[in-house]
Structure formats: structure tokens, C-alpha cells
Amino acid sequence: MRRNLVTTNLLYLTLGIVSVVMLIPLFVMFATSLKSMGEIFSRGSFINFFIPKVIHLENYSEAFKSGDWSRYFFNTLFITAITVACSLVINSLAGYAFARLTFRGRDLLFFAGLVGLMIPPQASIVPTFLILKNFPLAGGNDILGRGGLGFINTYFGLLAPYLAGSFGVFLFRQFFLNFPKSLDDAAKIDGLTRFGTFIHIYVPLSSTVFASLLCLKATQTWNEYVWPLIITTDPKMMTLQLALVLFKSDLDTQWNYVMSASTVITLPLIILFIFAQKTFVAGIATSGIKG
Amino acid sequence: MIAPYYVFMLIFLLLPILINIYLSFHHYDMSSIRFAGLGNYKKMLTDSILKTSIVNTFFFSVGTLSMTLVLGLLAALAFNKVRRGGRFFRTAFFMPYVVSMATASMIWLWLYDPGYGFFNGVLDLIGLPRSKWTFDVDIALICVMLVTVWKFVGYNMVILTSGLLAIPEQLYEAARIEGASSIKQLFSITLPMLRPTTFLLIVTGFINNFNVFEQVNILTGGGPMNSTTTIMHQVYVRAFVEYNMGYASAVTVLLIVIVAGFTGLNFGVGSRGQDLDLS
Numbered sequence: 001m002r003r004n005l006v007t008t009n010l011l012y013l014t015l016g017i018v019s020v021v022m023l024i025p026l027f028v029m030f031a032t033s034l035k036s037m038g039e040i041f042s043r044g045s046f047i048n049f050f051i052p053k054v055i056h057l058e059n060y061s062e063a064f065k066s067g068d069w070s071r072y073f074f075n076t077l078f079i080t081a082i083t084v085a086c087s088l089v090i091n092s093l094a095g096y097a098f099a100r101l102t103f104r105g106r107d108l109l110f111f112a113g114l115v116g117l118m119i120p121p122q123a124s125i126v127p128t129f130l131i132l133k134n135f136p137l138a139g140g141n142d143i144l145g146r147g148g149l150g151f152i153n154t155y156f157g158l159l160a161p162y163l164a165g166s167f168g169v170f171l172f173r174q175f176f177l178n179f180p181k182s183l184d185d186a187a188k189i190d191g192l193t194r195f196g197t198f199i200h201i202y203v204p205l206s207s208t209v210f211a212s213l214l215c216l217k218a219t220q221t222w223n224e225y226v227w228p229l230i231i232t233t234d235p236k237m238m239t240l241q242l243a244l245v246l247f248k249s250d251l252d253t254q255w256n257y258v259m260s261a262s263t264v265i266t267l268p269l270i271i272l273f274i275f276a277q278k279t280f281v282a283g284i285a286t287s288g289i290k291g
Numbered sequence: 292m293i294a295p296y297y298v299f300m301l302i303f304l305l306l307p308i309l310i311n312i313y314l315s316f317h318h319y320d321m322s323s324i325r326f327a328g329l330g331n332y333k334k335m336l337t338d339s340i341l342k343t344s345i346v347n348t349f350f351f352s353v354g355t356l357s358m359t360l361v362l363g364l365l366a367a368l369a370f371n372k373v374r375r376g377g378r379f380f381r382t383a384f385f386m387p388y389v390v391s392m393a394t395a396s397m398i399w400l401w402l403y404d405p406g407y408g409f410f411n412g413v414l415d416l417i418g419l420p421r422s423k424w425t426f427d428v429d430i431a432l433i434c435v436m437l438v439t440v441w442k443f444v445g446y447n448m449v450i451l452t453s454g455l456l457a458i459p460e461q462l463y464e465a466a467r468i469e470g471a472s473s474i475k476q477l478f479s480i481t482l483p484m485l486r487p488t489t490f491l492l493i494v495t496g497f498i499n500n501f502n503v504f505e506q507v508n509i510l511t512g513g514g515p516m517n518s519t520t521t522i523m524h525q526v527y528v529r530a531f532v533e534y535n536m537g538y539a540s541a542v543t544v545l546l547i548v549i550v551a552g553f554t555g556l557n558f559g560v561g562s563r564g565q566d567l568d569l570s
Contacts, residue, residue, distance in 0.1 A: 093293065
């Protein structure tokens with residue numbers, strides 16, 4: 001019994017230390033965001049990595065004077081909202097079809113979707129870029145997709161590749177499969193169409209999956225860096241992540257501004273995560289138990 | 292009902308793959324296109340930077356994947372034993388996952404700063420010589436790996452925890468009655484029962500790690516002396532810096548072939564002796 005107590009305490013101690021180590025980068029981020037450049041570029045004692053000598057709250061307003069940050073916030077928020085809303089609709093519809101409808105070629109189509117999960121979006125940036133740039137009749141293009149900019153520097157270009165996504169389809173299909181078939185039969189007797197069954201019965205009972213996918217998709221879109229980097233050239237269309245990396249310079253990066261911007265950009269997600277931790281974890285865990 | 296999904300799948304998944312293959316046989320600089328035959332593929336054979344990037348990508352993927360898996364498993368096993376405070380530990384572990392890779396890279400770039408960064412502060416504190424971190428050819432790639440491990444270890448932990456919870460308690464009870472030690476239980480029950488979960492993490496983790504780009508681009512830009520350049524980074528540089536779309540497409544085809552090959556291999560080896568339930 002005594003030995004057990006010792007091991008338990010050791011376990012707690014180790015876990016405590018490791019957890020704090022995991023949080024160090026975020027502590028340093030916050031502490032740096034409050035320092036002056038003078039303090040950042042001077043050797044203080046070790047504790048000053050976590051506690052600034054003098055607190056400079058004005059970093060938070062100064063950092064955002066470097067560019068049109070309200071515009072970047074709007075862009076990111078707008079893209080995230082549209083992507084999340086559309087993908088919830090598109091994915092839940094497809095997930096329902098795969099779980100409950102029988103039609104020719106269903107399994108083949110489903111496995112085609114599975115392949116989509118295997119090829120990450122980064123691997124097709126070149127052709128996707130060319131498709132959006134040379135889209136017929138868009139952005140000054142002629143019918144053959146030549147001449148103009150296509151969807152470069154547009155909201156559609158920024159969000160289109162992320163609207164569908166196979167992950168959500170699997171998540172919804174998995175969830176809908178657990179519904180009893182008798183539910184469908186009852187709905188049919190009451191005269192509901194397939195679509196009516198989906199809207200009136202499946203959707204209201206699925207708020208947990210919708211919430212899970214909302215959290216995951218919102219985080220993913222908010223955090224996206226590669227695609228905006230490629231599809232935008234106009235500073236007006238920049239997202240928060242792009243603007244943040246622009247702070248980087250070879251000689252004198254303004255680390256205090258970088259960190260105050262980082263804090264503000266990350267804070268919404270941290271708050272969302274703390275309040276919806278269970279929802280996040282449920283979404284990820286479902287994807288883990290079954291492919 | 293699946294039409295909207297497939298319209299997007301077709302335009303942004305299937306069509307890109309076809310265009311990729313088509314372009315890989317052409318020279319295309321965004322204005323003029325001409326047939327290249329196997330030219331791009333022949334060029335890949337003699338491209339020494341590409342070779343470096345392939346070696347780097349393998350090193351990065353295997354290293355990152357094994358570190359996140361082992362640490363994630365240890366964390367999941369430990370959290371499973373903890374009754375109180377589990378929520379705090381779990382939150383701390385999972386928090387980095389919601390931080391974007393761009394932000395994480397910027398934070399770590401500052402931690403790695405050779406002049407006034409946190410890591411050299413730690414080395415000073417314990418009296419070891421300072422390091423140049425991301426500017427040191429020998430360890431720059433490891434620096435990139437550590438950021439990735441930090442961000443994804445919590446994700447692996449969550450999935451492994453759900454795998455642990457799915458193991459029936461009776462198995463452990465039976466083992467205890469038989470007098471099996473906890474080490475024995477770990478190797479005879481826990482690890483074998485976690486196989487499907489681990490398998491899934493290896494497949495998806497390999498795919499994601501093999502496409503590593505953001506961290507590289509922000510932390511090192513592929514340097515110093517190409518010691519951190521990866522296949523995806525080469526695709527980006529060839530396509531969007533040099534506007535050599537044909538060659539970039541050929542490299543992408545290579546990337547997809549490697550990833551598909553490994554995924555196939557994983558399924559061949561990993562699903563032997565068990566039903567991998569994909570439905």
C-alpha cells in the first residue's frame with residue numbers, strides 16, 4: 001500500500017512537470033508579448049523569460065499598427081464562418097446518404113472518398129492553384145480560362161478547396177450508422193421523405209457531431225497558412241496567419257509584437273477549446289476508434 | 292444528397308491529380324506550355340537537392356512519428372491511472388494542438404533564437420555551451436521535428452486514450468486473477484489491444500508528416516545549406532518561386548507515389564491477422 005502511494009505521487013509529479021513543460025512555449029509567448037524590445041535583447045535572469053521586468057501593455061495596440069489588421073481579422077473570420085457552415089451542410093448530407101440510402105456505386109464512391117483522406121491537400125497545391133487561376137469566365141478570364149487572375153485574391157479561392165473534405169463525411173456516416181433503422185421506418189409511415197427524415201429527425205439528434213465538426217473545422221480553417229500563402233498576392237486578402245509570419249525579418253524581428261499578435265490570434269481558439277474541450281476530444285476520438 | 296460533396300471532390304481532388312500527371316510531362320512556366328516527355332523525371336534523377344530533401348523527409352517523418360507515438364502512449368497510459376487533476380494535465384497536453392502551425396513556428400523560432408532565446412537561456416542556466424539551433428546544419432532538422440512533436444503529441448494522446456478506454460476491463464481482471472504483473476499486462480493486453488488505434492495513427496501520421504512544409508518554410512526556409520528542405524518544400528520552391536510548374540508536378544507525383552506506396556505497405560503489414568473495420 002505504501003509503495004503504491006509513492007508511485008502515485010511520483011506519477012503526479014512527473015505528469016505535473018511534463019504538463020508545465022508543454023505549456024512553457026505559451027508562457028514565454030505571453031511574457032514576451034508584454035516586454036520592451038530593450039528587455040528582450042538583454043540578458044536578464046532566467047525567471048525573466050516568464051515574468052517581464054516592466055509590463056508594456058501598449059505592445060498590444062502597437063503590434064496591430066503594422067498593417068490593416070482589422071481587415072485580416074475580418075477575412076479570417078469570414079472565411080472560417082463560410083467554410084464551417086458549408087462543410088457542415090455538405091458533409092452531413094453526404095454522411096447521411098452513405099449511412100442510410102442504397103444506390104448504385106455507393107461503396108465505390110465511398111472508397112473514392114477514402115482516397116481523399118489519404119492525399120492531404122498540400123500535395124495538390126500546384127494543380128489546385130492552376131484550376132482556380134484558370135477557371136473559365138472568373139476574374140477576367142475568357143471562356144478557356146486565359147487572360148485574367150481567375151479566383152486568385154478572392155474569398156472563393158481562399159475557401160473553395162476546404163468546403164468539402166472527407167473527414168467530416170466519415171464522422172457523420174459513423175454517427176448516423178448508430179441510429180436504429182426503426183427510426184427511418186417510423187418516419188416513412190408518417191409520410192416523411194428521405195430528405196425530410198434527415199432534416200426533421202437526424203439533424204436534431206446530432207447536435208454533438210455538428211458541434212465536434214464545427215470545433216475541428218473552425219480550428220483548421222482559422223489556422224490555415226499554406227493555402228492563403230499561395231492563393232493571395234494582394235495584402236487586402238491576407239489572413240491572420242500570413243500577417244503574423246510577415247513580422248519575421250532577418251535582422252531585427254519585433255518579437256514583442258509577434259508574440260502579442262500570436263496571443264490575440266490564438267486566444268479565441270484557446271477559449272473555444274477550454275469551454276468545448278469535450279466536444280473537441282469527442283470528434284477526434286471518434287475518428288480514432290474507427291477509420 | 293452526395294452531389295455537392297462529389298462536385299468539390301471532383302474539382303479539388305480528382306482533377307488536380309490528373310492535371311498533376313499531365314503537367315509532369317510538360318514544361319510550364321505559367322505562360323507557355325510545351326511537351327517535355329520524360330524530361331522532368333530524368334531531371335529528378337540528377338537533382339541532388341531533391342535527393343537531400345527525400346532523405347530529410349524520411350528522417351523527419353520517421354523521427355516525428357515515433358516520438359509523437361511513444362510520448363503520446365506514455366501520456367495516455369499515465370493519464371489513465373490518474374483520478375484527480377486529469378483534466379488539467381490533459382488540457383495542458385492538448386493545448387498546443389489548437390495553436391496554428393504558423394504561430395507555433397513563430398513562437399519556437401523565438402525560443403530557438405541564438406542570441407536571447409529561451410533554449411540558450413536553459414543551456415546557460417545548467418552551464419552547457421550555447422547552440423545555434425535552427426542555424427546549425429547538424430540539428431536544424433531536429434529543431435523542426437521538436438515543434439511538430441510538441442504540437443501533435445496531445446492529439447495522439449487523445450486518440451490513444453480513447454483506444455485504452457475501449458479495452459474491456461474483464462481482460463485485466465482475468466490477468467490479475469492469473470497473477471500477471473502490470474508490465475506483463477501492458478505487453479500482453481494493452482499493447483496488442485491498441486494495435487488498430489496505433490495502426491491508424493501510423494497511417495495518418497505518416498501521410499501528414501511526409502507532407503511537412505509550414506514549419507520548414509517559417510523556421511528555416513529549407514536552410515541552412517538545404518539541411519531542412521523537404522519534398523513539399525521543394526515543390527513549393529520550384530512551383531511558386533521558380534515558376535517551374537512542370538517539374539514541381541513531377542516531384543508531386545513522386546511524393547504521392549511514395550505516400551501511396553507506404554500506405555499500401557502499412558495496410559499490407561498492419562492489417563494482417565485482424566479485421567480493420569473501415570465501415
